[in-house]
Every structure is written in C-alpha cells, then in structure tokens.
Amino acid sequence: MKWVCILVSLISLSLVTGCSKVKPAATQSHTQNSTLAPLGSLQQCQQYSGLPEAWQNSKTAGMVWIPEGSFQLGSNLAYPDELNFGQAQRQVTGFWIDQTEVTVAQFSSFVKATGYITDAEKQKQAAVFSPDVDNPKQWWQLKSDYTWKTPNGAQGQPPLPSEPVRYVTKNDAEHYAVWLGRDLPTEQEWEYAAKAGSKSDTPLHQAPQDTHQHPQANYWQGEFPFDNTVEDHFQSVAPVGCYASNAFKLFDMIGNVWEWTSSAYHGAHDQHMGNYAELRQQNSTATQYVLKGGSFLCASNFCARYRNSSRYPQEFDLAATHVGFRTILRTVE
Numbered sequence: 001m002k003w004v005c006i007l008v009s010l011i012s013l014s015l016v017t018g019c020s021k022v023k024p025a026a027t028q029s030h031t032q033n034s035t036l037a038p039l040g041s042l043q044q045c046q047q048y049s050g051l052p053e054a055w056q057n058s059k060t061a062g063m064v065w066i067p068e069g070s071f072q073l074g075s076n077l078a079y080p081d082e083l084n085f086g087q088a089q090r091q092v093t094g095f096w097i098d099q100t101e102v103t104v105a106q107f108s109s110f111v112k113a114t115g116y117i118t119d120a121e122k123q124k125q126a127a128v129f130s131p132d133v134d135n136p137k138q139w140w141q142l143k144s145d146y147t148w149k150t151p152n153g154a155q156g157q158p159p160l161p162s163e164p165v166r167y168v169t170k171n172d173a174e175h176y177a178v179w180l181g182r183d184l185p186t187e188q189e190w191e192y193a194a195k196a197g198s199k200s201d202t203p204l205h206q207a208p209q210d211t212h213q214h215p216q217a218n219y220w221q222g223e224f225p226f227d228n229t230v231e232d233h234f235q236s237v238a239p240v241g242c243y244a245s246n247a248f249k250l251f252d253m254i255g256n257v258w259e260w261t262s263s264a265y266h267g268a269h270d271q272h273m274g275n276y277a278e279l280r281q282q283n284s285t286a287t288q289y290v291l292k293g294g295s296f297l298c299a300s301n302f303c304a305r306y307r308n309s310s311r312y313p314q315e316f317d318l319a320a321t322h323v324g325f326r327t328i329l330r331t332v333e
Contacts, residue, residue, distance in 0.1 A: 039241025041242070050106065052099070074309055085268060116175055127320040163237055166319075171316065185262065189328060217294075219232065259326055
C-alpha cells in the first residue's frame with residue numbers, strides 16, 4: 001500500500017512556467033455575502049473558534065468566490081507526475097471554495113447533526129505517522145484509536161476546534177460535502193484556486209518562505225523525520241489560517257494537511273496521450289485519488305511537496321495523520 005508524500009521516493013525534476021488569466025467576478029450573486037474570518041497571523045488563528053460567521057445559516061458561509069479564468073496546470077520544475085502532457089492552459093469556470101480547510105468544529109457540527117461515523121472509526125484503524133529511532137525506515141503504522149475526534153490517540157490531547165479535521169477518508173469528506181450541498185474540488189479547480197493568478201512556477205526544493213527565510217506555511221523544517229526545528233511554530237498540525245492568504249484570500253493551500261480532491265490519480269497529467277498502456281487504466285474503477293497541497297510532514301530532504309502543483313495518490317478508504325479537505329460550491333440556488 002502506498003502512503004502519502006512521506007512514503008515515496010519519486011523523484012526527478014523538470015518545469016512549466018505557469019501562466020494564468022483570471023476574469024474578475026461580474027455578477028451580483030457572487031459578491032461576498034458574509035464576513036470572512038479575520039485570519040492570517042499566529043495570534044488570529046489561535047483565537048479562531050473554527051466556525052465561520054453565519055455557519056449553517058448561509059450556503060456560502062466561510063467560502064470565497066473564485067472567478068472563472070485559465071491557468072497552466074502542473075509543473076516542469078518538480079516531480080514527474082506534475083508534468084502536463086495535455087493542453088497547457090486549462091479553463092475553469094467560477095466556483096465558491098472554503099477559505100480554510102474544514103475544521104474540527106465544522107466537522108463536529110456535521111457529526112452532531114447526522115450521527116455520521118467515519119471510516120477510521122468503523123475500520124478501527126488509520127495510517128499514523130509514528131517514526132521509530134530503532135527502525136528509522138518505518139515511519140507509519142496502522143493503529144486503532146486514531147480518529148478525527150482523537151487525532152493524537154485515545155490518551156492524547158484532543159484537537160483544537162480550529163484545527164483542520166484529520167483522519168478522514170475521501171468517503172467521509174464527500175458525506176460532509178453532501179450534507180452542505182457542496183462537492184469536493186477537482187484537481188484542476190483546486191490548483192487554479194491555489195495558484196490564484198500566479199504566473200510563476202515553484203522549483204522542487206524552494207520552501208514557502210518570505211524574503212527573510214521565515215516559513216509562510218506549516219511544513220517540516222530540519223532533518224526529516226526526527227529533527228523538526230519548528231521555525232514555523234508548530235511541531236504538528238496548526239490551526240487554520242496562521243499564515244498569510246494567497247491572492248484569492250485562501251489560507252493553507254500549501255502545507256498543514258493534504259487535501260482530498262474528486263479526481264482519480266493516473267500518474268502525470270494526460271500521460272495516456274503518449275503512453276497507450278495507460279488507456280485501459282483511464283477507464284478502470286479508481287481506488288486512488290489525488291491529494292493536493294502538501295502537509296506539515298513535507299520537508300526539503302524528503303517529499304518537498306509544499307507547492308501549489310504538488311499532488312499525491314491516496315487510497316480512497318485510507319484515513320491518515322496529515323490528510324484533510326475543503327469543499328466547493330459551483331452554483332448557489
């Protein structure tokens with residue numbers, strides 16, 4: 001079974017210069033109808049309740065409108081599966097997307113309203129990041145008692161309401177989205193929102209830092225997997241919105257937790273165009289789906305997937321330490 005970013009050693013580099021064209025939002029119905037959470041700093045994120053204003057009273061509570069436009073999918077400067085063998089410029093219609101990753105508080109309200117039981121709770125197992133100095137090559141273990149309610153184990157510290165919900169499968173994320181009348185984003189929608197009109201492509205090992213080399217996302221600093229220097233102020237997951245937003249006012253599109261998409265994973269973008277062996281796979285029932293954005297476990301010496309074109313395959317029914325999600329809404333009735 002393949003794990004996420006940290007279990008793989010894929011590697012090789014190449015790069016696509018991104019180019020995006022974004023059209024401004026034009027219709028009255030797409031104006032922001034609720035106040036967005038005051039986030040973007042360590043002080044603000046630590047004070048956040050985890051519930052956006054007008055939660056459950058507005059269909060777009062906590063969401064940002066992303067105008068239609070085009071962008072360059074993938075990257076030529078990163079891992080091979082980020083290469084784009086198809087049309088360079090991809091057109092995306094407008095949609096609403098969560099400003100932050102879905103929080104523990106939001107997911108808790110869903111569970112309270114529906115009685116939903118997650119896959120990790122039913123399976124009594126999840127993939128838990130558990131590095132062992134005596135067995136340094138084994139970083140993951142299947143464990144029980146690790147769920148969205150107990151992400152640090154049954155005897156561990158409970159999650160903050162403002163943390164991104166974790167230990168959720170694609171199935172869990174979809175149930176939550178349906179409850180709100182929403183969907184999971186496709187990979188193209190997610191990446192378009194993450195790039196936010198940027199025309200630059202990020203080289204593989206370029207960490208998300210400011211000009212003073214201060215971390216601008218929650219990722220691993222130091223030698224992975226045993227030495228985390230915590231320059232980003234967090235040993236593990238961070239509350240949502242602790243760092244500056246992108247140009248679309250979205251938080252944590254890089255780092256913190258990987259995010260589910262609805263797109264099946266079939267290797268590099270449109271790779272089947274030059275590889276006939278992939279044709280049958282394109283029509284098979286998918287068991288792996290694309291994760292986006294990297295996580296707090298991505299480090300420069302292993303993984304380095306803290307970029308907006310980053311992607312990784314994940315089994316649809318596997319809950320893990322560093323995987324969460326956010327939702328989108330394509331139409332508002």
